[in-house]
Amino acid sequence: MTWNKNTKVMAGLLGALILLVVVYFGITAWNNKQQEKKDAKAEAEKIYVTDVAEVTEVTYDAGSGALSFAKEDDDWHYADNKDYPLDQSYVKTIADTFGKLEADRELTDGDSLADYGLEQPAYQVQLTGSDGTKSVVYIGNATGDYYYVTVDDTKKVYTVSASVVSDIQHTLEDMTKLDTFPTIGSGNLTKVEITENAKTTVYDVSNDDDTESIAAVAGGLGAVSLDTVAVYxxxxxxxxxxxxxxxxxxxxxxxxxxxxxxxxxxxxxxxEDGAGNRYLMVQDSDIVYTITTAVCSNVLNQGE
Incomplete structure (x- = not known):
């Protein structure tokens, strides 16, 4: 094979490109290795005051009474009422945060527990793991952006981020999973049946005489929002x-x-509730909501 000048140039460029690729991947691999070492070192330097594997029970008291939750088949439920509509995210966050609670630092040669508000702690969280291990986190006074904590009976005092306290400052009502109202409008509403005093009125999209009524009801349904709770x-x-x-x-x-x-x-x-609203319940739900009388009038096709 005869190599001319252009062929030699192309071969040289190709070789240089291959070398650059090799160098690039080599540097990338080296950088990744260094980052892994930094991450491992950073993780090793972290202080964890709890290490409860797979938390299955949580009880916390933020000053207004204890709330207890248990986990079964990956789902959390309120211990006093398994059928309570619970928003899973709240308890999951508590379990994840306190199951392996990271401290900012450990205090050494400190004062007594009372000096940190830990003799009579403001908050406490009890955790139970799948292996039966129990651990109790006691939270005392705030100090800047941190809180003093101690775990079980160790009497060791740590500081943890104030953000962990916000995770447990929720009432049961805060953690209620509210009902969802479907997205309904004139484009997808096909039939309405309204029963009052044993009399049922029907509006059907297939009936031309019901066109305006269907539109009015659809407008009301589209404005319903189940976010104002009267009874939990x-x-x-x-x-x-x-x-x-x-x-x-x-x-x-x-x-x-x-x-x-x-x-x-x-x-x-x-x-009516006396404040411009009417009460509403969804079938098979135990929650009572309120919606405005104006929206309710459209929902019932009672508009003027």
Whole structure:
């Protein structure tokens, strides 16, 4: 094979390119190795005051009474009522944070526990692991952006980020998983059945005479937001007090399409609360909400 000048140049450039690629990957690998060493060193220097493998029970008291939760089949539930609609994210965060709680530093040659607010701690969190291991974190006074803590009966004092305290400053109501109201509008609402005093009124999209009524109801349904709670599941509920007992409530069943599938959704409208709202409950739910009377009028096609 005869090599001309251009061929030699191309071969040289190709060789240089290969060398650059080799150098690049070599430097990248070296940098990654160095970063791994830094990360390992940083992790080794961290101080963890707890190490509870797979937390399965959590009890915490933030000053307003103890709340207990247990985990079964990867799901958390409220210990006093397994059927309580619990937002999993709150308890999961507590378990993850306190199961392996990182401290900023350990105090040495410190004062007595009382001086840090740990003789009568403001907060405490008890954890139980899948192996039965229990650990209790006691949280005392704040110091800047940190809190003093001690664990079990070690009497060792640490400081932890104040952010961990915010994780346990939630009431059971805060952790309630609220019902969701479907996205319904004039484009996907197909049928409405409203029952009041044993009389049922039906609006159907297939009936041209119901076009305006369907549009009015759809506008109301699109404005419903289940975010204002009047009664939570753990509170005593007298349905008649809210006009939600079977004798007084208005039942509305809506049929709509979602993802090309026909769906139904049933809810109940109760009495007025005296502040421009009416009570609402979703079928099979124990939570009472309020929605404005204006939205309610459209939902029931009672607009002027």
């Amino acid at each position: 599941p753990d509170q005593e509920l007298d349905l008649a007090k809210y006009g939600l007992d079977e004798a007084k409530r208005i039942t509305e069943k809506v049929t709509y399409t979602s993802d090309d599938k026909e769906q139904t959704y049933t809810f109940y409208i109760g009495s």
